[in-house]
Amino acid sequence: MTRFGIIGGGLMGHGIAVALAQAGHRIVVYDADPVTLASLDERIVRALERCDTPPGDVGMMTARITAAKTLADLVLRVDVVIEAVPERLDVKHQVLAALEEKIPAVMPVWSNTSVLSLTEVAKDMRHPQRLVGVHWWNPPYVIPLVEVAPGAETDHRFVQEACDMLDGMGKTTVRLHRDVRGFIGxxxxxxxxxxxxxxxxxxxxxxxxxxxxxxxxxxxxxxxxxxxxxxxxxxxxxxxxxxxxxxxxxxxxxxxxxxxxxxxxGHRGRASGGGLLAWPAGQGEEVAERLDSGIRRNLVEP
Amino acid sequence: MTRFGIIGGGLMGHGIAVALAQAGHRIVVYDADPVTLASLDERIVRALERCDTPPGDVGMMTARITAAKTLADLVLRVDVVIEAVPERLDVKHQVLAALEEKIPAVMPVWSNTSVLSLTEVAKDMRHPQRLVGVHWWNPPYVIPLVEVAPGAETDHRFVQEACDMLDGMGKTTVRLHRDVRGFIGxxxxxxxxxxxxxxxxxxxxxxxxxxxxxxxxxxxxxxxxxxxxxxxxxxxxxxxxxxxxxxxxxxxxxxxxxxxxxxxxGHRGRASGGGLLAWPAGQGEEVAERLDSGIRRNLVEP
Missing domain, CATH: 1.10.1040.10 (N-(1-d-carboxylethyl)-l-norvaline Dehydrogenase; domain 2)
Structure with missing residues (x-):
């Protein structure tokens, strides 16, 4: 059992929390936005229901995930920190700087960046050797794949540790030889x-x-x-x-x-009612369900 | 019931014949290579078995497909001609020239080209307005999709006719607005x-x-x-x-x-025992079966 801290309680942050809870870990989630943090429990329960968690297990799973009101509160209670904040280099830099002030030099930090260069994300870190790119796919508690990559200065022992932990959770872990924007997928x-x-x-x-x-x-x-x-x-x-x-x-x-x-x-897609395609009422839910059943029917043993 | 002539009895030619036979049509297949033509029956039976045709129906299906020893013999017995010869512009030009000498100007010709420009395929034709790009996916008797495209000089009535016939067979037909190498897929x-x-x-x-x-x-x-x-x-x-x-x-x-x-x-892939990956004995069959079951589990109603 490892204690994970997740910075960022949005779509990916709460999804990663659920995936880790499924594997028996303990998770503390911090988000700078109190509204996001307040809805965390509700979104976690919905995610657990979506992946057919037996009702009797939902309480046990949610008990493994707690919220932290401050970053200082989070860092005291964890072994590994995962940043899952928005994909903006300035935001990532700010969060990592604040984090490094509070944690020991040897604590692993996993970045869930997907399209930024991990080397650039790590650029201003005091201890860039501990930053590992760990890219989950949405929803992390359903999709088997996790892509793991080193930045230019990452110590490969941190990469190996991340791969071992993810393999131990039953994820399909692939290890990239080097940092590349967008990973493979x-x-x-x-x-x-x-x-x-x-x-x-x-x-x-x-x-x-x-x-x-x-x-x-x-x-x-x-x-x-x-x-x-x-x-x-x-x-x-x-x-x-x-x-x-x-x-x-x-x-x-x-x-x-x-x-x-x-x-x-002004046509941004589903959220605005139309984009490349028309999005009449109910279409968003229909697509989400179709995606879900498509993923499930293909989740067969390799 | 339409009578189709297929020029080229290789992988795609025999697969298209099976797809058309499944829809109740009659097919005559011609191939310049007598060895290819001699193995046609056997390959058709194997294809029918692969897609779980009830044993009692295999004979009925194979009876719908006959071989022609010459192009002259083929053209006398068909309403639509499909060319499914190798993807070389010189070969396509030669076959279409020989064909046009023997068929009326109004007979539709479908080209199963996939990566050549249809406009270039049609370049030397006497009646290019009848040439329609009809691209099947392998195996044609399993994969729903057929892509249909006009060349620069194609008469759109021939395109419409092809789409109507394919739709009538239960295929998922998509119509491209214009000719493009490789179609969409x-x-x-x-x-x-x-x-x-x-x-x-x-x-x-x-x-x-x-x-x-x-x-x-x-x-x-x-x-x-x-x-x-x-x-x-x-x-x-x-x-x-x-x-x-x-x-x-x-x-x-x-x-x-x-x-x-x-x-x-000299590593060409499966056929040579290795390529990008290793291909130990039996691996080719394993992949073919895995592909087949992967396609089947996803063949659900849209």
Missing amino acids: NRLQFALVREALHLLEQGVCDPGTIDTVMRTSLGLRWSAVGPMENADFIGLDLTRDILDSLAPHLSVAVTFPALDKPLSA | NRLQFALVREALHLLEQGVCDPGTIDTVMRTSLGLRWSAVGPMENADFIGLDLTRDILDSLAPHLSVAVTFPALDKPLSA
Whole structure:
């Protein structure tokens, strides 16, 4: 049993807390926003219900997670600190500076950054050797994968310790040899999204068609056979022939008119009732449930 | 009931024949290679067994598919011609030229090209207005998706007719507004593969890790919720923030040392016993079965 402190009680922070509680750990959560902290219990109970926790276990799980009203209160009660604050370098720097004033030099710190450079996140730290990139996928209590990466100055013993702890929780832990923005999963995801937006901008199809194609071809197979195994399966010679033909035509974009256009009209997606697609009332819940059941039916033994 | 002629009895040709037979159509298959043609029956029976065709129906299905020893024999017996020959522009041009000498100007021709430009495929045709890009996914008798696209000179009535026929067979048909190499699905797939190879070349991880990440995160969800719906779901503002941060660092490669290296050592993948990954005896069958079961568990009503 390890005592984890989580800084940031938002979507990822509370989700990570639930994942750790499922594995029997104790968790203290701190958030600078009292409103976020006040709703923590309620959101944790809902998460536990969503993953079919037996009703008798919900109380035991929630008892493992407590809130701290100050950072000073949190650090006194934990062995490992996880930062899960918003993805802004200035926010991360501020939180890590305040944290390092209060904890011993040897205490591990895990950053849940997903698209920032971990080396840049660690830049002003007094003891950057203890910062490990530990990237969970949402929801952390359902998705098996956790990606672990070192920054340029990280001591590899801290990386190994993080991997061992996550493996011990039954997560599927992958260890990156070095720091890279987006780790592996988000780079793969957004390489595909970049091309999807390119197809919209070139007038090839509308957004709904992109999703139909994914759901009825590639999406059917990528939970079973990954892209590298598939490249070997069809043959690396054929794979190279296809890439030789396609790669010069694939998107290299760094700007995204297909997103700017709806955004400039106030269409931000689900939250605003419309974005790339229409979001009539109830659609958000329908998609959340569909996602949930999609993940579950693919959660099979490897 | 329509009578289809298929030129090319290889992997895609025989798979398309089975998909059409399942829908009650009659099919004549021609292949310039007598060995390919001789094994057609056997491969069709195996395909029917793989998709759990009741034994009593196998004979009825195979009776719908016959072989033609010459192109002249094929064209006399069909209403629509499908070319499913190898992905080489010179081969496609040669086959289409020979075909057009023998069929009336109004007979539809569907090309199963996947990465060539349909407009280039149609370039030397006498009647390019009848050429429709109809891209099936392997195996065509299992995967719902068929992508349909016009070349620059295609008459849209031929496109509409193809979509109507495919919809009538219960396929999930998507219609592209215009010709694009790779259609939608292969562009999305190879945009992701390009980034995966980039991560290998940058020393971030090994090939097996790429597959683990895909299978335990993104692969769990893309059969349920596509990337455009997901962008709206998390918010287009967040999506743009992530892309602003990641896109300048994503691969723009047109050469692929991660493929060239194993290929120059004779490692072509499954067929040669090793490629990006090791392929011990029996591994090919294991992957084929895993792919099959992965597809099946995701083949749920939308």
